[in-house]
Amino acid sequence: MEKVITGNYAVSYGAKLARAQVIAAYPITPQTSIIEKLAAFCADGELDAVFIKVESEHSAMAACIGASATGARAFTATSGQGLLLMHEMLHWAAGGRHPVVMGAVNRGIAPGWSVWTEQSDTLAQRDTGWIQYYCESNQEVLDTVIQAFKVAETVLLPAMVVLDAFVLSHTSEVVDIPDQAEVDAYLPPFRPRWKLDVDDPHAFGALVTPNEWFELRYKIQQAMQEALEVARQADEEFGRRFGRRWGVVESYRMEGAEVALVTSSTITSTAREVVDAMRQEGIPIGLVKVRLFRPFPVPDIIEALSAVDKIAVLDRNLTFGQCGVFGEEIKAALYDSPRRPPVFDFVLGLGGRDVTPATIRQVAEYTLQHETPEERIIWVGVKR
Amino acid sequence: MNEEQFPGHRPNLVLPPEEYLLPGHVACPGCGASLSMRYALKALGRKTIVIIPACCWSIIAGPFPYSSLEMPIYHTAFETTGAVASGVRAALKVLGKEDITVMGWAGDGGTFDIGIQALSGAVERNEDFIYVCYDNEAYMNTGIQRSSATPWLAWTTTTPTAHPKDEPKKDIVGILAAHRIPYAATATIGYPEDLIRKFRKAQSIRGAKFIHLLSPCPPGWRSEASDSIRLTRLAVQSKVFPLYEVENGRSYTITVWPDPEVPVREYLRLQGRFRHLTEEQVEMVQAEVDANWRLLLQRAGR
Numbered sequence: 001m002e003k004v005i006t007g008n009y010a011v012s013y014g015a016k017l018a019r020a021q022v023i024a025a026y027p028i029t030p031q032t033s034i035i036e037k038l039a040a041f042c043a044d045g046e047l048d049a050v051f052i053k054v055e056s057e058h059s060a061m062a063a064c065i066g067a068s069a070t071g072a073r074a075f076t077a078t079s080g081q082g083l084l085l086m087h088e089m090l091h092w093a094a095g096g097r098h099p100v101v102m103g104a105v106n107r108g109i110a111p112g113w114s115v116w117t118e119q120s121d122t123l124a125q126r127d128t129g130w131i132q133y134y135c136e137s138n139q140e141v142l143d144t145v146i147q148a149f150k151v152a153e154t155v156l157l158p159a160m161v162v163l164d165a166f167v168l169s170h171t172s173e174v175v176d177i178p179d180q181a182e183v184d185a186y187l188p189p190f191r192p193r194w195k196l197d198v199d200d201p202h203a204f205g206a207l208v209t210p211n212e213w214f215e216l217r218y219k220i221q222q223a224m225q226e227a228l229e230v231a232r233q234a235d236e237e238f239g240r241r242f243g244r245r246w247g248v249v250e251s252y253r254m255e256g257a258e259v260a261l262v263t264s265s266t267i268t269s270t271a272r273e274v275v276d277a278m279r280q281e282g283i284p285i286g287l288v289k290v291r292l293f294r295p296f297p298v299p300d301i302i303e304a305l306s307a308v309d310k311i312a313v314l315d316r317n318l319t320f321g322q323c324g325v326f327g328e329e330i331k332a333a334l335y336d337s338p339r340r341p342p343v344f345d346f347v348l349g350l351g352g353r354d355v356t357p358a359t360i361r362q363v364a365e366y367t368l369q370h371e372t373p374e375e376r377i378i379w380v381g382v383k384r
Numbered sequence: 385m386n387e388e389q390f391p392g393h394r395p396n397l398v399l400p401p402e403e404y405l406l407p408g409h410v411a412c413p414g415c416g417a418s419l420s421m422r423y424a425l426k427a428l429g430r431k432t433i434v435i436i437p438a439c440c441w442s443i444i445a446g447p448f449p450y451s452s453l454e455m456p457i458y459h460t461a462f463e464t465t466g467a468v469a470s471g472v473r474a475a476l477k478v479l480g481k482e483d484i485t486v487m488g489w490a491g492d493g494g495t496f497d498i499g500i501q502a503l504s505g506a507v508e509r510n511e512d513f514i515y516v517c518y519d520n521e522a523y524m525n526t527g528i529q530r531s532s533a534t535p536w537l538a539w540t541t542t543t544p545t546a547h548p549k550d551e552p553k554k555d556i557v558g559i560l561a562a563h564r565i566p567y568a569a570t571a572t573i574g575y576p577e578d579l580i581r582k583f584r585k586a587q588s589i590r591g592a593k594f595i596h597l598l599s600p601c602p603p604g605w606r607s608e609a610s611d612s613i614r615l616t617r618l619a620v621q622s623k624v625f626p627l628y629e630v631e632n633g634r635s636y637t638i639t640v641w642p643d644p645e646v647p648v649r650e651y652l653r654l655q656g657r658f659r660h661l662t663e664e665q666v667e668m669v670q671a672e673v674d675a676n677w678r679l680l681l682q683r684a685g686r
Contacts, residue, residue: 022475022478024467024470024474048478050474054467055501055502055508056501058463059464059470062460062461065460066435066458066460066472067472069468069471070475070476070479092460196458197456198430198432198455201453201457202457203448203450203451206445206447206448206450206457206459207442207448208448
């Protein structure tokens with residue numbers, strides 16, 4: 001069934017179709033309509049879940065952890081400051097191996113206040129042990145929520161489905177809502193082997209001495225590595241059943257490309273237009289979209305990018321004292337590649353500043369005109 | 385045991401025989417928190433899930449892969465007991481396992497201080513679990529630092545005797561009662577029957593329950609391990625820690641009357657953390673305790 005819905009509602013429908021059993025959430029712009037819709041689903045009896053209206057995001061994640069540890073499929077959504085407040089418990093969810101799934105709407109971090117899109121909030125959580133997907137369209141958002149549960153519950157790590165504030169969260173598109181029966185066939189009920197069970201009592205999260213701590217961390221890394229293949233398979237299976245695939249990394253018009261734009265989230269859609277236009281002009285340019293950010297799909301990145309002459313990474317984020325996060329990650333991935341084309345790291349669109357086709361054209365032309373970047377960060381449109 | 389050693393002691397103490405606290409736990413000698421857990425679990429029985437935030441009990445329960453409890457335990461972050469317990473209860477509901485008791489088990493730091501937001505949120509939502517604060521009146525697991533549960537004028541490592549704690553203890557039961565929760569109570573290990581009765585009563589009530597346990601800590605209180613039980617009885621008899629319950633935030637009942645009544649001095653003198661108190665300060669503490677007792681009597685309609 002097709003519906004015209006916002007990106008936020010696409011998250012809500014995804015969680016509903018995944019049959020989330022416990023939802024714990026706290027309102028924050030621009031995420032709020034996700035949980036409003038879920039509250040309505042629960043109130044109307046369309047979703048058989050317990051919705052805990054917690055008093056903070058920290059408690060939202062803690063409640064999801066408690067629910068997941070008891071054997072329920074748990075879901076939450078947040079944004080910006082709320083995600084930062086959760087930080088301690090994000091580590092806890094991953095360390096406890098609780099496959100909680102979250103809708104995370106990118107928002108600039110205060111001060112000063114910003115409600116507009118920027119990836120710095122979710123990228124600041126990259127070391128927490130959460131699987132992270134960055135989505136381009138509302139359809140991809142809905143599909144990814146369902147896939148995220150499948151991947152998370154297979155490897156026992158939590159997963160974050162990320163979407164841009166307003167550009168996606170509050171923008172309506174036509175979205176195909178899959179049949180519940182099809183989703184049920186794709187995503188079986190969550191039945192963890194280990195849970196809080198009075199008939200099989202265990203202690204979870206006790207003090208761990210240096211004798212075992214190291215191994216527990218090793219296992220999280222193993223699970224993360226496994227998640228890459230699981231994510232590929234989950235996407236393939238999704239494609240077979242629903243007729244749509246998104247890939248962990250997508251190459252667009254990369255045949256014979258000498259310059260590659262590397263994008264994530266909604267900037268990708270704009271960049272596709274620019275690539276189409278430049279191709280029409282005979283310029284050998286293509287695009288590589290990074291959908292799965294954690295685990296970082298290093299082999300897929302190397303395969304997609306190692307043949308080009310130059311790489312332009314578009315970063316709507318910044319790690320102070322280094323550069324854009326995708327730029328940093330792409331450079332790190334390519335170090336393992338036999339070919340290491342120069343990587344131009346463009347920081348742009350922070351705090352929701354518009355990234356238009358003209359902005360992306362500027363990025364592409366700079367890259368075409370320079371052998372190597374003049375600076376580690378190439379600032380696009382900053383008023384110095 | 386005899387009357388002389390334990391004034392007011394009633395013989396023929398009857399406790400449930402089941403043991404859910406296993407030998408080999410790593411509590412200090414004379415630890416009130418370990419005995420508190422033992423009694424609490426005797427009252428609640430096997431079908432209980434225990435949530436433990438950072439506190440002495442994170443250690444007492446035993447390091448991975450051991451456990452000193454027969455019940456499932458979830459160890460969680462310091463400030464999250466109320467929220468994790470809410471999530472556990474929600475999951476049990478959606479999974480159709482309604483006959484299980486959920487108990488949060490936190491120290492005073494995790495309750496009075498860092499965990500009060502999640503606790504307040506959970507009880508305001510009237511979540512169906514028992515929140516227990518075993519109160520040893522300071523951050524004992526980190527080595528005796530002041531919390532907002534530390535008594536007025538007490539020594540801790542962050543309130544040295546030159547500048548002992550200058551603020552009275554927070555009225556945590558009053559705060560919980562103000563949330564109008566179905567059940568709040570105080571209890572302590574020197575009165576195990578009263579304690580067990582309150583845990584069973586809490587278990588029989590749906591909604592949010594709060595039990596505040598005074599829990600001696602010999603290293604932190606600078607007291608003898610052999611005095612822990614005696615101290616809890618003196619705390620009750622001196623009215624420092626009255627035993628009462630509050631139903632629906634309004635109906636106060638004193639469950640154990642101080643008998644015999646003793647001056648606060650008797651309670652203070654067994655504890656090194658009060659050794660620096662002058663006569664005048666002891667009188668000040670007595671006046672504070674008397675005022676609190678009058679307020680409790682008023683609330684209890686006496």
